[in-house]
Amino acid sequence: GAGVSQSPSNKVTEKGKDVELRCDPISGHTALYWYRQSLGQGLEFLIYFQGNSAPDKSGLPSDRFSAERTGGSVSTLTIQRTQQEDSAVYLCASSLGGSMNTEAFFGQGTRLTVV
């Protein structure tokens, strides 16, 4: 596609349920990143993929959070047993190479609301 695509754009879920957020990066981009943006906060790094492997997942807040990437393309961020503090906008970005000195292109994000 022309840009980074994320789905769903909005998700409302009940506390305790699991959710899956999807990211389709720009074709040919080997690097993929997940960030979380909470109200009044900056962008919090969650995880970085190079191909299908995740060299840096230091930002995942707890073991309820996991992510995978298949075929060097689509990535899924899964949050198990959601809590209200998980409410945020989850942003995905991709870039051509493994080094961040290339431009990162961001998707529109998934707004997650846990009620």
Place this chain on the structure above:
Amino acid sequence: AQSVTQLDSQVPVFEEAPVELRCNYSSSVSVYLFWYVQYPNQGLQLLLKYLSGSTLVKGINGFEAEFNKSQTSFHLRKPSVHISDTAEYFCAVVKAGFQKLVFGTGTRLLVSP
């Protein structure tokens, strides 16, 4: 670990006035620096970046930023703002050779007529 400080959470300014959005970073090693803009209800878009070379970097929409290593700053400037520049601006840093882009908390630029 590197960190980014954006001291101003909100900057109100009148149209056609100059503006400076401040960004300071902390890192003991070489870094790359970025400014991103997020227009209302849109994704983040790269404004400009500093990798090496000239410390004055020009970006899109008439914005520029100056890398100051001694003051560990990368302030964003525009000589004359438009209403359409109303947005959230994020400064970000990454250690050279690494991949974790660390963002500041953002500065909301509010341009009024």
